[in-house]
Amino acid sequence: MLRIIVRRIFILIPMLLLLSMISFIIIQLPPGDYLSTYILRLESQGLVVDESEISRLEQRYGLGRPLYTQYFRWMRNFIVNGDLGRSFGSYGSSYDNKPVADIIAERLPATMIISIVSTIVVWAIAIPIGIYSATHQYSLTDYLSIFIGFIGLAIPNFLFAIIIMWIVFAQTGHAVTGLFSLEFKHAPWSIAKVIDMLKNVWVPVLVLATAGTAGLIRVMRANLLDELNKQYVVTARAKGLSERRLLWKYPVRIAFNPIFSTIGWLLPAMVGGEALVSIVLNLQTIGPVLLTAVLRQDMYLAGSIIMILSALTLIGTLISDIALVWLDPRIRYD
Amino acid sequence: MAQAETVRSSLAESLASETAGDSIEYLSRGKLIRRRFWRHRLARLGLPVLVALYLMAIFADFIAPYPAHTRLKGFKDAPPSVIHFGMDGNPFQPYIYARERSFHPKTFREIYTEEEDEKYPIHFFVRGEPYWIMGLFKLDLHLFGVDEDTNITLFGTDSVSRDLFSRTVIAARVSLFVGLGGVAISFVLGCLIGGVSGYFGGIIDEVIQRIIDLLIAIPTLPLFMALSAAIPREWPVAHTYFAITMVLSIVGWTGLARVVRGKLLSLRDLDFVVASRLAGGSDLYIIWRHLLPNFASHLIVTMTLAIPGMILGETALSFIGLGMQEPGISWGVLLEDTKNFGALVHQPWKLIPALFIIVTILMFNFVGDGLRDAADPYSL
Numbered sequence: 001m002l003r004i005i006v007r008r009i010f011i012l013i014p015m016l017l018l019l020s021m022i023s024f025i026i027i028q029l030p031p032g033d034y035l036s037t038y039i040l041r042l043e044s045q046g047l048v049v050d051e052s053e054i055s056r057l058e059q060r061y062g063l064g065r066p067l068y069t070q071y072f073r074w075m076r077n078f079i080v081n082g083d084l085g086r087s088f089g090s091y092g093s094s095y096d097n098k099p100v101a102d103i104i105a106e107r108l109p110a111t112m113i114i115s116i117v118s119t120i121v122v123w124a125i126a127i128p129i130g131i132y133s134a135t136h137q138y139s140l141t142d143y144l145s146i147f148i149g150f151i152g153l154a155i156p157n158f159l160f161a162i163i164i165m166w167i168v169f170a171q172t173g174h175a176v177t178g179l180f181s182l183e184f185k186h187a188p189w190s191i192a193k194v195i196d197m198l199k200n201v202w203v204p205v206l207v208l209a210t211a212g213t214a215g216l217i218r219v220m221r222a223n224l225l226d227e228l229n230k231q232y233v234v235t236a237r238a239k240g241l242s243e244r245r246l247l248w249k250y251p252v253r254i255a256f257n258p259i260f261s262t263i264g265w266l267l268p269a270m271v272g273g274e275a276l277v278s279i280v281l282n283l284q285t286i287g288p289v290l291l292t293a294v295l296r297q298d299m300y301l302a303g304s305i306i307m308i309l310s311a312l313t314l315i316g317t318l319i320s321d322i323a324l325v326w327l328d329p330r331i332r333y334d
Numbered sequence: 335m336a337q338a339e340t341v342r343s344s345l346a347e348s349l350a351s352e353t354a355g356d357s358i359e360y361l362s363r364g365k366l367i368r369r370r371f372w373r374h375r376l377a378r379l380g381l382p383v384l385v386a387l388y389l390m391a392i393f394a395d396f397i398a399p400y401p402a403h404t405r406l407k408g409f410k411d412a413p414p415s416v417i418h419f420g421m422d423g424n425p426f427q428p429y430i431y432a433r434e435r436s437f438h439p440k441t442f443r444e445i446y447t448e449e450e451d452e453k454y455p456i457h458f459f460v461r462g463e464p465y466w467i468m469g470l471f472k473l474d475l476h477l478f479g480v481d482e483d484t485n486i487t488l489f490g491t492d493s494v495s496r497d498l499f500s501r502t503v504i505a506a507r508v509s510l511f512v513g514l515g516g517v518a519i520s521f522v523l524g525c526l527i528g529g530v531s532g533y534f535g536g537i538i539d540e541v542i543q544r545i546i547d548l549l550i551a552i553p554t555l556p557l558f559m560a561l562s563a564a565i566p567r568e569w570p571v572a573h574t575y576f577a578i579t580m581v582l583s584i585v586g587w588t589g590l591a592r593v594v595r596g597k598l599l600s601l602r603d604l605d606f607v608v609a610s611r612l613a614g615g616s617d618l619y620i621i622w623r624h625l626l627p628n629f630a631s632h633l634i635v636t637m638t639l640a641i642p643g644m645i646l647g648e649t650a651l652s653f654i655g656l657g658m659q660e661p662g663i664s665w666g667v668l669l670e671d672t673k674n675f676g677a678l679v680h681q682p683w684k685l686i687p688a689l690f691i692i693v694t695i696l697m698f699n700f701v702g703d704g705l706r707d708a709a710d711p712y713s714l
Contacts, residue, residue, distance in 0.1 A: 156691065162673075169678075175675075
């Protein structure tokens, strides 16, 4: 067991390095670089950019050198000093020249709150419904949950967000954008601020949770149905085990397996999924920053976020695999 | 007891229906699959709806009364036309009223009022703007239309006075076929790479699997965003379209490759494959003749279920302005008009393209589910 984990961690390191390289290349894919788009933008506003200013900016961002030198400098700074570089200010001037790590740290709490709350909501709703659906196959509740599952599958997240905003706005005149109202936006945390947040946070949670719930109900139901038809269930029942004990002791436990095997992807998937929702709802999360950073080639910012997300996916996969082995002794890796 | 009775009678019934005619019917694999698929009620609903949607997309120019970019003068943000029936003594003759535009005194928003004394009948098979059908024939026939003096806007108009019905119908072409194109490319890549990986195994397999792991680890949306940001803005519509299809399939092939590999791994050492190899069959021959037919049905299921994801991907990309660009239109482009949710309160018809997306995705999932049940007709 320990040997497997150690081996997997050793494979992880080159994978992470490769990923950082890939994320760096991805950002460089669009034509031009940050500086050229920046100069174009200034010129379109009628400003003249002189040579010394350009070379000063090039110096500051280290843009003049070839791509691989830029990459190695970035990586070295990260490994030696934990420094991810600075933003070029793609997401508004307040982020100009701000350390990438600070930006991520600033945006992380809202992202985490939304992700964690929606995950808890998803599990709390989907797992009981999935179990009930499977044990009461073809009942009204089962059909209802299938229907909800399909709807959640078919409505894109961002569209769902728009529809909810539209309905709330039409009914109450309250525009649910952002996480906080104006007066609390920069206020320190307090009970009033939390209450204010609760007024708006339910929209992204509802949107993200609906999609997640739909998927999880389907998985849970299908897994459990597969298990319930197996011989050992019949045997256990024949031997007189009570229905409740029979259900919870074996089939439900096994039906959890696929859920645990994807637990590692939750956070990256949430950040990916919430990006569009956050743009629509104007939330202070990582998603919108990533979008503008990718578009304007703010390379250290975009590269760092993509790298962190990918790393989380890889580490998450590892954790899930370990959890699986621990949970289900039948699974053994050699 | 009663239950046993019904089971027995339904059994007898199905026996009777199967043995009806001259002799006991032998059901081929294809027949079994069709029968299974047809028994899935939702799939039975999904298939005709999808066929109708695709027919609509193919004959979009004929169904749409106006070209996608025609601005209807004096019809900015107009609501859907209300169709009335009964005119000139014919109780089924549909007609619309002419509409008069005025402005709200405070907000300057357009207000449209129906002119009850000006009736315009809806004509069918009318001559209008010429278009090409599948690039082969030039036609100017349209399914329906009204006289020049007014305009018929079934789904209302957008903020620059274009008919939303025509645009929705025409945009279906891009939205619906992007999924098919993306899956076709993914299919080729997935079969080829997954096939090589599973059939040869060993070090090749290991390398390919690690590459797939890496690709899956990169979050999809940023990858899509970066790749489509790399598509030059000045490209013609057809190029952009092809590029987006490529972007979608770059991620799509990995899932397919895994299915192919897994199936090949489990099949390649079975007796009939070894026999074929001993008889001198080449690798390609064995893959094509013996292995592919064994998991073709699973491939079809995976592909059907991959199409809606691609359609959603294109929609999301176009919605944030990274996918199709005007003058190319897709349902995602049409939804850009809904970003201003305040306006939606007064112009809810701008969400109609969203309905088409939802219905399409739903139907693909229904059909996919039905196919999954039918894929293995010998299971119980």
